[in-house]
Amino acid sequence: MTDTTPTHILITGARRGIGKAAATRLRESGARLAxxxxxxxxxxxxxxxxxxxxxxxxxxRQALDLLDGRVDVLVNNAGIFEASPIERDDEVWRDDFERTLRINLTAAAELCRLAVRHFREQGGGRIVNVASRAAYRGDSPDHWHYAASKGGMVAMTKTIARGYAAESILAFAICPGFTMTGMADDYLESRGGEQLLRDIPLGRVATPEEVSETIRFCALDAPPSMTGAVIDINGASFVR
Incomplete structure (x- = not known):
């Protein structure tokens, strides 16, 4: 985006981890954030x-109020990662599944829909959806719902990119593997820590700063022909 007017960005899940790092990076780049x-x-x-x-x-609606009625970029980063073993009671397991999909996928879809309608009126915009390596590789037996939600996010991103590119509406998905956030710290510990790291050829998990720089690039600098791209950040632990 070469316009000298600050880019207006709504980013969800910005309190910690990847979201907080991305918000910091985007502010440093001169964007106005909600x-x-x-x-x-x-x-x-x-x-x-x-x-x-x-x-x-x-x-x-609150983002529009904060950003003078204009959003140029939507970054969907909010999400939960909660275990739900298949041994749980049927209703509890179903509720866990539906809660994860509501937060990780349905809310993101609602925001994407509102963004696309807004972008049509203003002549274009960008969507950056933070998915996960789990979208392609799957996840642990306790996280069917998480993998399903992130797979849906990738498919949704591709659909938006294909459907609205001609209207200058661009969409990108980012698929981190383990990232050193609070959620990943707990999971690494529960899965054996060092043993799990052996599955990552790079020898370490990603940092929030690495993922946030990729978000910044997609939000501000990625060329239009990249729309529909899914970018992996997983230390070669899953190579498509």
Whole structure:
């Protein structure tokens, strides 16, 4: 984006980890941000739980208010990673599955829909969806729902890219492997730590700064012909 006007960006899940690092990186690049998280914290202007019906719509409206009625880029980063063993009670397991899909996929889809409609009116825009290596490789037996939600996010991104490129609406998906965030720390410990790292040829997990720089690139600098791209950041632990 070469215009001297600051790019207006809505980023979800910006309180910690990848989202916080991305928000910092985007601000450093001169963008104006509306940052969302589940609760107010330093730098978080919009609080909303995507498990609640209508929260995504409310987030979008608040972002427009904060950004003078214009959003140029949507970054969907909000998500949960909660174990749900198949031994759980049927209703509990189903509720776990549906909660993860509501937060990780349905809310992102609602925001993408609102963004596409807005971008059509203003002549274009960008969507950056933070998915996961799990979209292609799958995840642990306790995380069917997480893998399904991220696979859906990748498919949705490709569909948006193909459907609206002619209207200058671009869409990108980013698929990190393990990243050194709070969620990944807990998971690494539960899965054996060093043993799991042996599955990563690079020998370490990604840093939030590495993922945030990729988000910044897609949000601000990626050439239009890259629309529909899915970018892996996993230390060669899964190569497509």
């Amino acid at each position: 940052c969302h998280a589940t609760r107010h914290d330093e730098g978080i202007a919009i609080a909303g739980d995507f498990d609640r019906a209508g929260a995504a719509r409310d987030t979008w």
